[in-house]
Amino acid sequence: DAKTTQPNSMESNEEEPVHLPCNHSTISGTDYIHWYRQLPSQGPEYVIHGLTSNVNNRMASLAIAEDRKSSTLILHRATLRDAAVYYCILRDQRVTDSSYKLIFGSGTRLLVRP
Amino acid sequence: DVKVTQSSRYLVKRTGEKVFLECVQDMDHENMFWYRQDPGLGLRLIYFSYDVKMKEKGDIPEGYSVSREKKERFSLILESASTNQTSMYLCASSSTTGGWEQSNQPQHFGDGTRLSIL
Numbered sequence A: 001d002a003k004t005t006q007p008n009s010m011e012s013n014e015e016e017p018v019h020l021p022c023n024h025s026t027i028s029g030t031d032y033i034h035w036y037r038q039l040p041s042q043g044p045e046y047v048i049h050g051l052t053s054n055v056n057n058r059m060a061s062l063a064i065a066e067d068r069k070s071s072t073l074i075l076h077r078a079t080l081r082d083a084a085v086y087y088c089i090l091r092d093q094r095v096t097d098s099s100y101k102l103i104f105g106s107g108t109r110l111l112v113r114p
Numbered sequence B: 001d002v003k004v005t006q007s008s009r010y011l012v013k014r015t016g017e018k019v020f021l022e023c024v025q026d027m028d029h030e031n032m033f034w035y036r037q038d039p040g041l042g043l044r045l046i047y048f049s050y051d052v053k054m055k056e057k058g059d060i061p062e063g064y065s066v067s068r069e070k071k072e073r074f075s076l077i078l079e080s081a082s083t084n085q086t087s088m089y090l091c092a093s094s095s096t097t098g099g100w101e102q103s104n105q106p107q108h109f110g111d112g113t114r115l116s117i118l
Helices: none
Strands: A009-013 A018-023 A031-038 A045-050 A061-064 A070-075 A084-092 A108-113 B004-006 B010-013 B019-025 B031-038 B042-049 B064-070 B073-078 B087-094 B113-117
Touching (some): A045 A061, B004 B087, B019 B087, B019 B113, B031 B073, B042 B073
Antiparallel strands (some): B087 B113
16 A cells, blocks of 8 residues: 655644645555544544645645645644644545555644644 | 444443444444554554445454444444453444545544453
């Protein structure tokens, strides 16, 4: 399975934008890039996903490099509630024996300062 | 919003006991999953089910079994609990409809059950 690399932790000030990077240099052409986050004492929560083009939703934006070897999750205005562990996950769009499961790495712990 | 409810947030059991962890989802999802989360090891898939009475082993099924008698309910069973099964257990569900490839359906998680085996 293609792997992702994320910084262990990042810090941000409240109400400022946050850019969370993810490297996936061995990504295949059929891999989607998914982001989940896990707030303290909660289960993981889906944030966003994309293939090649940048994506926006009510929670965040996803910027994907042209060569797809890296991506960035953008929180436009961080709030205290955004303090969480953010996971970047690759998922093969083909239906394979392993496409049903999420493979979580260690993620990035985001600290938001008031 | 999708709601995945796990029956207990905290549970303490003794070695050798048979333990049942229950999970219910309210969105008519076909797929349901059980993961465990341990520090330094991340989330690991134990079992999943893609339909009523169907089950598939995940990466670490040893010592566990599952039951899915109704679409909305997926139970994880520890046949004879051991201390190395002390962990956070997370249930998730996902749909196979909505025009997306199955592998791209988001998984919706419950808040977890922290299980301690003494």
